[in-house]
Structures are given as C-alpha cells and as structure tokens.
Amino acid sequence: MNISDIIKGDLTGIGRYSFSRLSTYHTCQHQYNEYYNNHKRGQGNSFASYGTMAHSILESYFRDEISLDSLKDEYIQRFSDECSDGIQMFLPTKDGGFFEKDITSLYYNGGLEFFENFDGLExxxxxxxxxxxxxxxxxxxxxxxxxxxxxxxxxxxxxxxxxxxxxxxxxxxxxxxxxxxxxxxxxxxxxxxxxxxxxxxxxxxxxxxxxxxxxxxxxxxxxxxxxxxxxxxxxxxxEFLWLPNTSDRFYCRNLCDLREQCVYFNRNEDS
Ligand code: SF4
CATH class of the missing domain: 3.90.320.10 (Lambda Exonuclease; Chain A)
Incomplete structure (x- = not known):
C-alpha cells in the first residue's frame, strides 16, 4: 500500500477556528478560555433563542420546505413555542446595577413585520x-x-x-x-x-x-x-493570561453564556 495515495495532507497541530471563535477572543479572553479550552458551557439567552428561531424559518424557506405565504404563521407559532419566556434586556445603571426592560413586543413586532412583508429575493x-x-x-x-x-x-x-x-x-x-x-x-x-x-x-x-x-x-x-x-x-x-473583560457590562449580563459562573463578573456585581 502506498501511504501517499491515501493521505493527502497532515493537519496535525493546525487549529480550527470559526469567526465566532476568533471574535470571542477579542470580546473576552477569559470567556474564550473557559468555552473553547476548558469546554465549559453556560446558559443561553433570549436574544440567541429569537435569532435561532428566525434563522431556522428563513432556512426552511430558502430550502423550499415552506412557502412564502406561510412565513407569517410559521413565525407566530414558533415565536410562541420558542420564545415563550419573552425577551428581557438588562441595561447597566450608573450605580453599578441593572435596569430590566421587557422588549418582547419590540422583537415580536419587528419580526412579524418582516415575515409579513418579505417577498423573497427575486x-x-x-x-x-x-x-x-x-x-x-x-x-x-x-x-x-x-x-x-x-x-x-x-x-x-x-x-x-x-x-x-x-x-x-x-x-x-x-x-x-x-x-x-x-x-x-x-x-x-x-x-x-x-x-x-x-x-x-x-x-x-x-x-x-x-x-x-x-x-x-x-x-x-x-x-x-x-x-x-x-x-x-x-x-x-x-496566549497564556486569558484576561477577563468586564468593561462591557451589557455584554456580560445579557449575552455571555458564562455570566452566572464567571467569578470576575460576579465579583464586580457583589462589590
Ligand atoms: S461574564 Fe464578562 S468577564 Fe465573565 S466570561 Fe463573560 S464576558 Fe468575560
């Protein structure tokens, strides 16, 4: 057997990166290290659930699995199934706390308008x-x-x-x-x-x-x-320091999946 007929390249030691992996390093090195090196998983967030749901509807449409006419009904049904907890945003306040704002209607109505009026890509x-x-x-x-x-x-x-x-x-x-x-x-x-x-x-x-x-x-x-x-x-x-970045409190509180277990963010919140 000629090994060179079978092996077309040696990828040993070559890292595999997605865009999101590269961006996470710039957002917070500690998050990167916990997620990609230590394989820690946290909890998702309502913004991500909403985005995933809308992506999936568009995917089904462009795969010809659902028609243009059914997009609105599909959205209404799936919003109620997949975003049933609503969408809350936590805005940082000057005293170091957060103000909770319910933006469920804003997101729901925005998506509804889109799926009602979307007419494909002619x-x-x-x-x-x-x-x-x-x-x-x-x-x-x-x-x-x-x-x-x-x-x-x-x-x-x-x-x-x-x-x-x-x-x-x-x-x-x-x-x-x-x-x-x-x-x-x-x-x-x-x-x-x-x-x-x-x-x-x-x-x-x-x-x-x-x-x-x-x-x-x-x-x-x-x-x-x-x-x-x-x-x-x-x-x-x-990299070996993997420094946390707690400067963007909006990101830490709303979007980082590790927010509940992050000692750096929670230490700041406690102080
Ligand atoms: S909560 Fe903030 S500091 Fe902690 S891992 Fe997430 S982004 Fe980094």
Whole structure:
C-alpha cells in the first residue's frame, strides 16, 4: 500500500477556528478560555433563542420546505413555542446595577413585520443555505482551518452574494459595521473557491428592523479580514493570561453564556 495515495495532507497541530471563535477572543479572553479550552458551557439567552428561531424559518424557506405565504404563521407559532419566556434586556445603571426592560413586543413586532412583508429575493438563484465548510487557509505564513456556516449564498448571472441574517438593530458606527463585515469577507473566500465566481456584495439581512445593509466586497476588504484572522490566530496560540473583560457590562449580563459562573463578573456585581 502506498501511504501517499491515501493521505493527502497532515493537519496535525493546525487549529480550527470559526469567526465566532476568533471574535470571542477579542470580546473576552477569559470567556474564550473557559468555552473553547476548558469546554465549559453556560446558559443561553433570549436574544440567541429569537435569532435561532428566525434563522431556522428563513432556512426552511430558502430550502423550499415552506412557502412564502406561510412565513407569517410559521413565525407566530414558533415565536410562541420558542420564545415563550419573552425577551428581557438588562441595561447597566450608573450605580453599578441593572435596569430590566421587557422588549418582547419590540422583537415580536419587528419580526412579524418582516415575515409579513418579505417577498423573497427575486432574480436570484439560491446556491447555498446554511452552507457549512472547512477550508485550510495559509496567509502571511500562518496556517489555520477556517470553519463557517454561511446563512445564504445566491447568484445572479455574473456574481455571488453572501448573506447573513441578523436580529441586531442598526449598526452604531461605521467601525462596528466594518467589524461585522469581516465575517462575510472571510466567507466570501470560501464562496468564490466553491462556486468559481467573485462575490460582488455582502448583505446583512437585519430582519428585525426590516433593513438589508449591502456593501461591496473588494480584495482590500478580504485582505483586511484575512490579516485580522491570522493575527488573532497567532495571539490565541501564544496566549497564556486569558484576561477577563468586564468593561462591557451589557455584554456580560445579557449575552455571555458564562455570566452566572464567571467569578470576575460576579465579583464586580457583589462589590
Ligand atoms: S461574564 Fe464578562 S468577564 Fe465573565 S466570561 Fe463573560 S464576558 Fe468575560
């Protein structure tokens, strides 16, 4: 037996990273270490449940499993099944506490308006829905396996479009939008590799506020995203401090799955 006919590459020691894994390192190194290195799991949050539910409805629609006409009823039923605890937001107050705000109606009505009025993506051919991939990247001398799930890839005659469904509200700044843009820039690398056409635009389908933010995909944007990714991989692979980041109290209290077990966040809350 000729081993080289069977083994096509040795990936030993090459890390596998998703966009969310790379971003978590920048959000809070302690969260990264607990989640990815120590395999700790916490509790989810109502924002994530809402986003997962809406993603799943859109996935079913683009897989031709449900019709355009049934989207609204599907949303109403699934909201009541999967978001039955409502959606609460905890806003940091000046005295170090939190103010609880019930935003269930805001989220429910935003989604309802979207699913009531959504009329598909006319003129576009659907290529990939929840497209899962693993690609081996080598950029600036750094190798890593990049793993992703692309919500949707569509094409017109000449180009591809990568689409991410997001429950978030308006982008707060150009800088925030550019940070989110990196994910779709990295996904564009795979889309072009798989379907052999350039990505013309990336779209954020911000369904809760009924906005599709579009931006042109360029080589500069992709290069910036790749540079960010390889720098992050190098930082992660040489990290040993794993410092907590409690500065964003909104994130810690609302979005971090480890919020109840995090000694750093809870120590701050107790003091
Ligand atoms: S609660 Fe805050 S400090 Fe603690 S792991 Fe989560 S993000 Fe980090």
């Amino acid at each position: 003129g576009m051919n659907v290529l990939g829905v929840e497209e899962n991939f693993d690609i081996l990247i080598e950029y600036k001398g750094v190798k890593f396996i990049f793993n992703g799930f692309i919500d949707l890839v569509v094409e017109d005659e000449d180009y591809l479009y990568v689409i991410d469904h997001k429950s978030k509200g308006k982008f707060k700044s150009v800088a925030e939008k550019n940070e989110y843009r990196r994910q779709l820039a990295l996904y564009s690398v795979y889309a072009t590799y798989k379907w052999g056409k350039p990505v013309k635009e990336a779209w954020f389908n911000q369904f809760r506020i009924n906005v599709i933010e579009k931006f042109e995909m360029t080589d500069e944007i992709i290069e910036e995203a790749l540079t960010w990714a390889v720098n992050t991989v190098m930082d992660i692979e040489s």
